Amino acid sequence: MTENAxxxxxxxxxxxxxxxARDDLITRGLDKIFDPALRESVLEIVEDVRLHGDAALVRAxxxxxxxxxxxxxxxxxxAEFDAARAALAPRMIAAIRESIAFVRRYNEQLVAxxxxxMFETAPGVMVGERTSPIESAGLFVPSGKGSYPSVLIQLxxxxxxxxxxxxxxxVPPVAGTGGRVDDAVLVVADELGIEDVFRVNGxxxxxxxxxxxxxxxxxxxxxxxxxxxxxxxxIEVQRYGTAxxxxxxxxxSLILADGxxxxxxxxADLLNEAEHxxxxxxxxxxxxxxxIDTLQPELAKQLAALPEPRSSYAALSLGTNGGxxxxxxxxxxxxxxxxxxxxxxxxVVREEDEDRILDLLHGPAEVLxxxxxxxSMGNFVLGVPASLPTSGYAKVSxxxxxxxxRKKRAIAxxxxxxxxxxxxxxxxxxxxxxFPAHGRSVSARL
Numbered sequence: 001m002t003e004n005a006x007x008x009x010x011x012x013x014x015x016x017x018x019x020x021a022r023d024d025l026i027t028r029g030l031d032k033i034f035d036p037a038l039r040e041s042v043l044e045i046v047e048d049v050r051l052h053g054d055a056a057l058v059r060a061x062x063x064x065x066x067x068x069x070x071x072x073x074x075x076x077x078x079a080e081f082d083a084a085r086a087a088l089a090p091r092m093i094a095a096i097r098e099s100i101a102f103v104r105r106y107n108e109q110l111v112a113x114x115x116x117x118m119f120e121t122a123p124g125v126m127v128g129e130r131t132s133p134i135e136s137a138g139l140f141v142p143s144g145k146g147s148y149p150s151v152l153i154q155l156x157x158x159x160x161x162x163x164x165x166x167x168x169x170x171v172p173p174v175a176g177t178g179g180r181v182d183d184a185v186l187v188v189a190d191e192l193g194i195e196d197v198f199r200v201n202g203x204x205x206x207x208x209x210x211x212x213x214x215x216x217x218x219x220x221x222x223x224x225x226x227x228x229x230x231x232x233x234x235i236e237v238q239r240y241g242t243a244x245x246x247x248x249x250x251x252x253s254l255i256l257a258d259g260x261x262x263x264x265x266x267x268a269d270l271l272n273e274a275e276h277x278x279x280x281x282x283x284x285x286x287x288x289x290x291x292i293d294t295l296q297p298e299l300a301k302q303l304a305a306l307p308e309p310r311s312s313y314a315a316l317s318l319g320t321n322g323g324x325x326x327x328x329x330x331x332x333x334x335x336x337x338x339x340x341x342x343x344x345x346x347x348v349v350r351e352e353d354e355d356r357i358l359d360l361l362h363g364p365a366e367v368l369x370x371x372x373x374x375x376s377m378g379n380f381v382l383g384v385p386a387s388l389p390t391s392g393y394a395k396v397s398x399x400x401x402x403x404x405x406r407k408k409r410a411i412a413x414x415x416x417x418x419x420x421x422x423x424x425x426x427x428x429x430x431x432x433x434x435f436p437a438h439g440r441s442v443s444a445r446l
Contacts, residue, residue, distance in 0.1 A: 006296045007299050007314075008284065011325050015332070025340065033391065034232075035228075038228060046206075048204075050210075053215075054215050055071070056213075060201055061200070076181055076197040084184075088187050114406070116128065123421060124417040127410070129410055133162045135165055137167050138167075143173070143185070149182070149185050155223065166196075166219070168216060170206070171199065202230045221242065222243070223245040228250070245400065248388070248400075252391075253273035253282050253345065254337055255270060255347075256286070258330060258350060259288035261349075263294050266348065267302045271303065271306065271314050272375045275313050277317075285324075287327050287328065295324075330353060334361055343365050365389050366388055385401050426442045
């Protein structure tokens with residue numbers, strides 16, 4: 001690509017875009033996850049695992065990864081953990097420890113501020129809430145396009161802090177290695193005290209966590225980012241009673257910037273998430289056409305400097321899947337950001353406008369403020385959640401933190417006086433809704 005090319009698709013002015021043009025931007029990739037043909041192929045894998053356990057996992061690895069193993073090799077051995085630690089550079093081990101420390105501190109604060117509580121809602125009637133960890137969790141770590149120890153840090157550290165008693169991890173083997181699991185991922189698991197790590201590929205791994213096999217224990221909740229087949233598998237297993245998080249799909253980012261943004265830094269930030277894969281999406285929203293015009297050659301220059309396949313991935317993310325949207329004001333930019341509800345968002349505006357625009361943002365899964373708070377910092381070291389809902393699900397759900405691995409239960413206690421005081425309301429409802437036994441449970445005490 002030449003430096004004069006325009007890699008960032010200009011989608012036009014938001015106010016002039018018709019419903020179809022807006023929908024094309026906002027629904028990025030969602031149709032792939034819910035594609036009927038994909039669902040059928042994923043469901044076939046899920047059912048095979050449900051019915052045939054380890055044998056199905058071995059078949060899936062051979063078919064989709066070209067890896068031939070015995071069922072006894074599904075579980076990662078202690079020797080493999082030790083070899084991974086010996087092979088990994090000390091600098092990377094130090095980085096893993098620092099990243100875990102930051103994520104741990106963030107989540108410890110969440111748990112500390114999630115105290116049990118009760119209050120007197122009426123004389124003699126106390127109500128409240130208590131919180132406890134879920135009993136088990138299954139974590140999926142992708143490896144198809146690279147090594148992602150940061151994903152396991154972002155998933156497993158909150159689960160450990162939350163107090164989950166049993167944590168299982170599934171991770172596809174590294175391509176072209178004959179079945180080896182990524183060294184850095186194993187070191188992360190080892191640092192967190194997680195021994196149940198299994199080499200299984202995408203949808204089959206999700207199904208194994210949901211149903212359990214001869215080797216892999218079943219869990220109550222499965223989560224982890226991945227390709228459309230992985231996301232589709234997490235949707236399917238919910239029909240059998242396993243909870244999941246909607247949706248942790250292909251990476252996406254949106255930057256809302258004004259005309260003061262540094263073009264060189266802005267180009268680098270747009271490429272940050274764009275390089276993830278061919279189904280990623282990178283969007284710029286700005287009130288400055290001049291910024292878009294001056295950005296294009298700089299973006300082309302930086303894009304051309306990326307190695308393959310990252311360069312090709314980024315080109316698709318900026319063009320087919322992403323682009324630039326011109327707005328009349330930052331306030332309208334906030335409207336676009338809320339409609340898009342990105343996984344990652346950066347707000348790069350004049351400092352005096354920052355709080356005002358931040359107050360308008362409720363759609364994004366995360367908002368990183370200012371030119372020095374990069375998505376890569378959030379991914380690796382800030383401690384804030386980086387496994388975040390995609391495909392617009394940020395409108396209704398949050399990133400993976402300790403909260404995702406804890407559940408709340410309501411607590412109430414009434415005295416006899418409280419029962420007497422509230423009995424009239426209860427009896428009115430039981431009579432109206434036709435539940436005499438409900439009413440008798442109260443009237444018998446009067």
